[in-house]
Each structure stands twice: as C-alpha cells, then as structure tokens.
Amino acid sequence: MPEENTKKRKLDDVPEIEIDVSAPEPPSKKALRKAKKKGISPESLKTEAKTETKTENKTDSETETKTETTKKKKSTKQRSEYGVWIGNLAFTVTKDDLRKFLTSNCSFSEATITRIHLPMGPSKNGTSQNKGFAYIDFSNKKAMDEAIGLSEQLLSGRRVLIKGAQDFEGRPEQHQQPGASKSSGNPPSRKIFIGNLAFDTTKELLEEHFSRCGTVTNVHVATFEDSGKCKGFAWVEFETLEAAEAAVKGFVKVKEEEEDDEEEEEEQTGSDAEEKPAKTKTKKSKTKKIWVNRFLGRQLRMEFAEDPTTRYKKRFGKGAKGKAKSKGETSDEAIVEENDAVNGDSGDGSQPNHATKERRKKDKQQNQKQPRYSKETVQRLTGAIVEPQGKKITFD
Numbered sequence: 262m263p264e265e266n267t268k269k270r271k272l273d274d275v276p277e278i279e280i281d282v283s284a285p286e287p288p289s290k291k292a293l294r295k296a297k298k299k300g301i302s303p304e305s306l307k308t309e310a311k312t313e314t315k316t317e318n319k320t321d322s323e324t325e326t327k328t329e330t331t332k333k334k335k336s337t338k339q340r341s342e343y344g345v346w347i348g349n350l351a352f353t354v355t356k357d358d359l360r361k362f363l364t365s366n367c368s369f370s371e372a373t374i375t376r377i378h379l380p381m382g383p384s385k386n387g388t389s390q391n392k393g394f395a396y397i398d399f400s401n402k403k404a405m406d407e408a409i410g411l412s413e414q415l416l417s418g419r420r421v422l423i424k425g426a427q428d429f430e431g432r433p434e435q436h437q438q439p440g441a442s443k444s445s446g447n448p449p450s451r452k453i454f455i456g457n458l459a460f461d462t463t464k465e466l467l468e469e470h471f472s473r474c475g476t477v478t479n480v481h482v483a484t485f486e487d488s489g490k491c492k493g494f495a496w497v498e499f500e501t502l503e504a505a506e507a508a509v510k511g512f513v514k515v516k517e518e519e520e521d522d523e524e525e526e527e528e529q530t531g532s533d534a535e536e537k538p539a540k541t542k543t544k545k546s547k548t549k550k551i552w553v554n555r556f557l558g559r560q561l562r563m564e565f566a567e568d569p570t571t572r573y574k575k576r577f578g579k580g581a582k583g584k585a586k587s588k589g590e591t592s593d594e595a596i597v598e599e600n601d602a603v604n605g606d607s608g609d610g611s612q613p614n615h616a617t618k619e620r621r622k623k624d625k626q627q628n629q630k631q632p633r634y635s636k637e638t639v640q641r642l643t644g645a646i647v648e649p650q651g652k653k654i655t656f657d
Contacts, residue, residue, distance in 0.1 A: 353417065362411075362414075454494065454567075456493065480495065516548055
C-alpha cells in the first residue's frame with residue numbers, strides 16, 4: 262500500500278489583495294458586449310461610471326445638508342418661549358387628550374397651543390404607548406400660567422405634574438408627603454380605604470395581597486346582604502403606620518441580597534508554603550419594587566380612612582337625621598319627638614316628668630317589637646313559600 266501524503270502544501274507568500282470600496286462598480290460583461298456592438302470603447306464606459314458615482318455622492322451630501330437645515334428651521338419656528346412640561350401621564354394618553362384637557366379646564370382656545378410634542382415609546386401588545394411626559398408650547402404667557410395652574414389635576418386617572426419647560430425641579434414637597442395629597446383629606450392612620458374592587462374579592466385574598474406591606478390586623482369587606490359578594494370597597498387595618506403609608510403609595514421596596522461565591526486560591530512554592538488569604542463571599546443588596554396598586558386586574562383607589570368618631574357622627578349624628586327621614590326611615594329620637602308633640606309636651610328644654618319617661622320607654626319597646634316589613638313583603642323579598650289560604654281562582 263502506498264503511503265498517503267500527510268504533508269500540507271505550503272502556500273506561496275503572495276501579497277494580500279487590496280480592494281478599494283469607494284471605487285466605482287466596473288461595467289458588466291453584458292454592458293461591454295452592448296458597447297462593442299455600438300462601437301464604444303470599454304475605457305470610456307469606465308470613465309462614465311466614475312463620473313456618475315462622484316455626482317451621486319455630491320447629491321447625497323447636498324440633500325443631507327438641506328434636510329438638516331429645514332429641520333432646524335422648523336424647530337425654531339415651532340418652539341415658543343412659553344413652553345410647559347407635563348409629566349406623570351398615563352401611557353395611553355394621546356395628543357387629542359392633552360388638547361381637550363387644557364382647553365376644557367382653561368379659558369384659552371386651541372389656537373393658542375402652537376406645539377404638542379409627545380415622545381412615543383415601544384409599543385405593547387400592538388398598541389403604541391407614550392413615554393409618560395410631553396412638551397406643550399403656547400403663544401402667550403397667560404395661557405402658560407393657566408396650564409401650570411392645572412398641576413396635580415386628574416388626567417386618565419393620574420395626577421399630572423405641570424411646570425415650565427426650563428424648570429428642572431422635582432415635585433413640590435407638600436405633594437410628596439403621604440398625608441398631604443389632594444386625593445385624601447384625611448390624616449395618616451393605620452386604617453386605609455380601598456375602592457374599585459372586583460365583586461369576587463374576599464377577605465382572605467385582600468389580607469394575602471396587602472401582607473407584603475406589613476402585618477394586617479383587620480380586614481372589613483362591604484358585602485351585599487342577598488348574595489354576600491363584595492360591594493366594591495373595603496377597609497384594611499395594619500399594625501404599623503409605615504405599612505399603611507406604603508399601601509397608599511402603591512408599592513413596597515424590598516431588599517434582595519445576592520451572594521457571589523469566589524473560589525479560594527492556594528499556591529505552594531518549594532518547602533515554604535505560602536497561602537493567599539481566602540476571598541470572602543460578597544453580598545450585593547438590591548432594592549426591588551413590589552406593586553400593590555392592582556388587584557385582580559383592576560386599578561385600586563387607596564386613601565387613608567376616616568377617624569371612627571367622625572364616621573360615626575356622619576352616619577348617626579345630627580347631620581344624618583334628615584337623611585334618615587328622606588329615605589323613609591325614622592330613628593328612635595324622631596319617634597319620641599313625634600309622640601311628645603301629640604301628647605302636648607313642650608320642647609322648651611324643661612326636664613320631663615316620670616310619666617313622660619315611662620311613656621317613652623313603652624314607645625321604644627313597641628317600636629322594637631314591631632317588624633320593619635310586613636309578612637307579604639318579606640315573602641316577596643326572600644322568595645319564601647307562601648302558605649295556601651284556601652281560595653280557588655277560576656277563569657271563564
């Protein structure tokens with residue numbers, strides 16, 4: 262068997278081929294054949310191709326400079342001295358929404374708005390979204406001042422921040438405090454009110470959802486009497502005030518620690534063994550935001566709850582007496598006043614005698630014994646079975 266050649270053939274040392282990218286494209290074989298038929302030399306074709314590439318490069322550079330100058334002119338024309346920056350926008354807000362928001366709440370017309378620049382971000386689920394802020398220019402200073410006065414107003418469910426286009430300060434301190442927001446006039450407390458809940462909300466689900474903010478001591482869900490489902494609002498009480506403030510803000514910051522394990526390195530040289538100090542484990546702490554402002558796919562409305570005493574006065578105090586009468590419900594005090602008027606007692610503030618006190622006690626007992634609804638209405642409301650009365654109805 263002949264031995265196979267395992268040696269590779271050595272390549273000759275040849276200089277590398279240099280290619281000029283900016284050089285014009287040489288004419289194809291088809292173009293050369295056509296030129297030969299017409300009697301045109303191939304050298305003249307090459308010179309024509311060079312001149313065409315030069316002219317194309319010139320035209321491209323000229324068009325670029327023209328577009329840049331036109332953009333600068335347009336920007337200088339459209340921009341105005343009386344500009345406004347509006348932030349904290351919902352991602353679904355459009356230019357028409359901003360225009361309607363300004364014209365409906367201010368005295369100026371649409372003609373005073375010279376420019377609305379709403380930067381758009383990446384689309385989500387096929388729908389375009391803005392970046393959460395916009396720039397709006399006006400023709401006069403009065404319109405700009407009116408627009409700045411609309412700061413902290415609601416637009417698509419969010420309180421927008423409006424300030425001058427050249428103002429780089431943050432949100433004012435009075436709006437950053439948890440208890441000073443316009444959304445809730447109540448002082449900070451451990452009990453919060455939650456609105457816009459789904460009808461399938463239960464006490465256990467709410468307690469599990471808000472346990473991220475802190476320990477929950479009590480949850481009260483308002484429910485319908487017939488079905489037992491949630492009415493759409495509830496109250497949650499926390500153990501600490503910090504947990505309630507975090508719930509009203511809508512998010513909780515949680516620290517996460519990540520451990521970086523590094524191998525220990527040891528080196529030994531000869532008889533003397535020198536050990537390098539072992540590298541310790543480093544922990545990197547990261548803060549993560551956990552949002553609690555959404556529950557079962559719905560945006561929640563959260564604010565600090567009222568004080569129990571003020572809530573009791575609103576429901577059962579002097580202000581609630583007229584409401585009870587308008588609804589057809591008479592309180593015990595109203596019944597006593599009516600009975601005194603019938604029996605001839607004066608309401609001049611004099612203390613009643615022993616007979617009137619006994620009469621009032623009897624009236625209260627009678628009113629408590631009497632049911633609120635008759636048997637027929639109770640049967641209709643609850644759907645109970647009606648006992649037969651022995652009447653037979655015949656139709657001719």
